[in-house]
Amino acid sequence: MKARSPPRRAEDELSSVLSSLERAARAPNLYLVELKEAFRMENWNLFQNVYGDDHRTSAGQHLTRDDDFSWADRLKKSTSEIYDISKMLQAILEVADDLRAQLESSYEELVAERHSNGIRSLPDELLARIFQISVWGEDGFGARQAVRLSRVSRWFRNVVLGTRGLWTMLDPISSKVKLELLIARAGPAALFHAFFNAIHWNKDKNRKSIDIIRPTIPRWSTLTLKYDYMYEARETGVDDVLGEPLSLLAKEGLRSPLLEELMLRGDSIDPHFGGVLPSDIEAWAPNLRTLRCSYFLPSLSTPLSSISTLIFTQEISARPPASPLQILLRLLPKIPNLSSFELVAYKGYEEYDNESLPTTECSSLTSFQLRLHNFRLRNFSSEGSCIATLMAALRMPLLEDFSISVRIWDFRQGENESECIEWSQLLGHLSRAILPTHLSDPNCHRMVSVLYKLCIDELGRTAWTMKAPFGLRTLNLPLDGVFHIPSVTLSSCLRVIFTQESDLDSENALVSEHNESCRLRELKFIGCEYMTPVNLRHTVDSLEALGVWDRIERVVVQDCDLLRYSDVVNIVGERRLQYLDWHFDARKSCSKFM
Template identity: 45%
Template sequence: MDSASQSSDESESKLVGQDDCPSHVSEVLLALEKSARMPNIYDVEFSKAFEMKNWTAYRNVYGSDKDPFADNENGRVVDPAWVHHLSYSEIEIDVVEEMLTTLLGVTKELRSQFKMSRERIEAAKRFKGIKSLPDELLAKIFQLSVWEMERLGAKRAMQLSQVCRRFRNVALETRALWTALYSLSSQQQTEMLISRAGPNEKFHAFIFFDSFTKLRPIIDSYRPVIPRWKTLTLDYHRWVPNVRAVLGELFGILAMDGARSPKLEELTVNSGEANPHHGCILPGEFQLWAPNLRTLRCSYFIPLISSSMATISTLVIIHEFPSPTRPSPLKTLVELLLKLPNLSVFELEAHDAYMYMNYRDEMPSVTECIKITCFRLQLPNFPLEELSDRGSCIATLMNALRMPSLEELSISIGINDYDQKYSEGTNWSRSLNILSRALLPKHLTHSTRMKSLLFDMWIDTDLPEGDASSSITLNIPFDVIAYTPSVTISSFVQVLFSQRDKVELQHSTSIASERYRLRVLKFAGCEFMKFGEFKGSIQSLESTGIWNGIEEVIIQDCKLLVQKEAKDVVGQKKLRYLDLPTDLRRSHTPRDDDDFR
């Protein structure tokens, strides 16, 4: 061994064996923290700063230009000094790796402790913020929290009352928090809720029943506050064999001893979707028992009523509409509509309405609903390729309904087979043409009070990776929209406006401006609409003769259509361009209620 190698070994041995080794190791941590505090540390590219060629261990071994294996052709031993540097560098890297592993573990522990402290700070801020709120605002927050739970609202109210003394005082003073009565609660809980709600609050009763439910004990526990019911929700298990008998028993018990519920405004009946019911009779005495009922909501349940109910102004129906047996759900629905002479708001969520109606003779040719001013139709999960040109349940219904007082029409269709469009683009356009004309029948032009129309067609499955196919078009008959002052269109395919029949169109601008009422046209949430599709839509309007009467074109949340392109098509004077997001789908009519959602 030469003197240089010996000197190197002694110095390295001396360094490793120093008594102050811990202090040198601690300098590693100080250097690391100091580097982390540098003002421009986030601009440093660590992969370059720490690459191998910058390491002393690497340069000690591979820094020389001389190849250590150059003279090793005949099995000669390489330079002993190079072997020594290689061995020592391996030990050095092992130590570095162990230090880094330990540092990483401690870093994770430290980050976890920081996170815990940060959460405590945020909790303290929130608590301080709540402490600064007046009791009136805190009570409103409690109400929102309880309303969100609906059937379990009483449980949420009790949880809030147990947080702290102030929360308890506010909760007990807010009588409306204790007005949700649920039939699965114990007798003691029900009595507690009634007591805390006080003598003047209106109640919201939720009754769940299945084949084993005993209704009389439930109603007996509610009887003291039945006159103060504001809403009644009946949830029954989807496999209840005889819904008619159960409802008859329920309303018989409610009407016992002449009990009335004069404050009841809303009745909701929810059935299981796997076993929808229609044709179950609500007893004629029900109207006497609830003389001020205004809203009827039915999910997979369509009732028959024995006599007209003049107080009902809002009807919300969710149902399946295939027609394998008689009577069909459509017939039952129409009969219900005819028994509601003052109905003004009708909302229908129709499932399987694409199916052909087997018993068309059951449906009347015309069903007059003279008081309806708002009709909202939803067709979720609609398989367009299953739609037949022979007809469908929804086409039969729309053709029969006559709503001369209609002011607001909303149609929303969720297409669920868009992924099959590529090979059948022409057939898709044809099916959309059939659907749009079925949903906008000619007789709607006689609804002379129409103020607004929404036609919303969206993808009810995962969004496609690319743009919608330009070969698919949605043709909307212009005759209906021409007589509606405000029209909103939302579609994931190109929209064209065309005449329904081959009738000579009136192209005179002066006559068109007198006849047609369309003034505001809005495209909202058309996520695939580009310049070409938009220009085509406007050109199709120009060909119908109603374009000159339009005063404003609104573009909202159409991300692929830039403002300049839209302005080039319609002009600056008519264009209003909005970047705001839009949500056109509403599943239920909101409850008009001051103290319960």
């Protein structure tokens, strides 16, 4: 006998169940929901219909004679319904397992096909670019890496030998024959990148190699001088170790007219600051534009006018008898044409207990990148921290672009509500310290944009994303610190709330007093990986409460995985929204700034 097909209504109902499941699975914040809590018994209509307000969930509860039969009837019908629900769920689970296996198999076949082509599918140009990255990642030993690559296969050898840029990393500890071969392979027009561990200059056996390299000095593009505390600073002072090669290079006849970047790399175990650069370094390298200093900050006896970019990496905690911040503020005025300054600071959270820093004006600075690494928020002194003291002393009247990156180290401390609130308050104090009101004062500054990136250190990211209560931690951003800045970009792992000083006369005092001077017009949310529509609503509500939301003309949402267009447009409106759904690589965009 031919089986009867189910009634059309039943088919429609089952189809709607499947559609609802698929729609729920596409919810952007599904992984944040505790499924057992969402589907608990009390949420079922079936449960409410049976137990009602009495919640008689125990079979041994006493039932009165009046409702004994009616309640028994409801129990029987509901038991039948839950049985049918269980059958449907079991069928859905079996089909879902089969579908998942099929999808995984298809994906594995696709990956296997791509891997089968492997590196052989790459064009020579892309392979050469990969080799270039590999060589640059070897510091001063890039030439050795190029030699290794050339020995892999005939194809690799042809690409390596045909890419002159792979042979421009000068390595003075190589043999005379290897150095001559490297220089020949680079070609007569190549610009070289010289990398010297300073100990090389003090070894007689390396003098011949240095003599071979010496004729290439006019074609140097970058020069890196590095010292190693374990091998050098114990025997000689760091100033002597780095000063000797610079003095030798600056001898008459050894000019480097194409040199654009000088890197002085100290040792984090024993950082130094205050060493004097040769006074004639500008004559030796007239086109020197960039000075990179890592755990070694020099002093200048005379102004260095050619430098336009300074990158400085250092622990900025106070160390008697002097502080690196004092040396830094003495150095900055000696670079009169400095337009770009990048500070990678460690231990900025510590209290500054040295003598006060003088107010220092960087009269030509237009771009400032501040990167706070391994920041221990629990140790942060909101009043007299090193970073707050530095920001209070700096004056940058021509500053246009200010980029901030904060990597929090100790987020795992504080899991309950009160501790998370305290943690957020400390983060608010930090934001106020690095965004002082004098920095954006329109009467003496012309700030155009601020980028604020907040992220959690990778060592604890897994624990944080699994355990920490997302809704309790907040990045409190002082409105008065960005009130006069037209464009503010936020890249935060936490929800963002705009705040103002609590001692103002009223909630809208800031806006009511300076309403016409508010210049904030654009908000950008880029790479906010955990921002949900609820978080965005909190941000907008905080701006509305402060009376500035109506002045925002454009809201950009980009690379925020949990923010769908339909949700965002309902919150900010279509008129001002620019929603970019293509992927944005924040690491590449902010590589210099992170």
